[in-house]
Amino acid sequence: MPNSKMLHVGTGLTADACEVLGAPRAILLTQDANGVITLYSHGFxxxxxxxxxxxxxxxxxxxxxxxxxxxxxxxxxxxxxxxxx
Incomplete structure (x- = not known):
């Protein structure tokens, strides 16, 4: 689980993608150097x-x-x- 700053950044990026692309919802998957996968979403x-x-x-x-x-x-x-x- 990302720390609260990273969670805020990831959630913000997902919301920004919705705005830029004109989409009501978006999902962002990231994988860090240790292989940990984090899912961020907006609009669901x-x-x-x-x-x-x-x-x-x-x-x-x-x-x-x-x-x-x-x-x-x-x-x-x-x-x-x-x-x-």
Missing amino acids: KSHAHINSVLSVGIHANLTDHDRFVELGAAGEDAARVALSL
């Missing part, structure tokens, strides 16, 4: 809604990754895995 009413949005984001990311693998643009490790399937 519940964790269930955040989880729903994150699951759609994971699906979109995996779909993009699959497309990059098919195009040969996902790197050597991904190509090896794709060939082994």
Whole structure:
């Protein structure tokens, strides 16, 4: 869990992103040098809604990754895995 200053900064950045992008809600994920992942959000009413949005984001990311693998643009490790399937 980030300290209160970092929590304030992360929450502020997420709110700023909403304003700049004209979006009612945003999620910001960060990972520090120790691998600790922190989630910041703005505009959501519940964790269930955040989880729903994150699951759609994971699906979109995996779909993009699959497309990059098919195009040969996902790197050597991904190509090896794709060939082994």
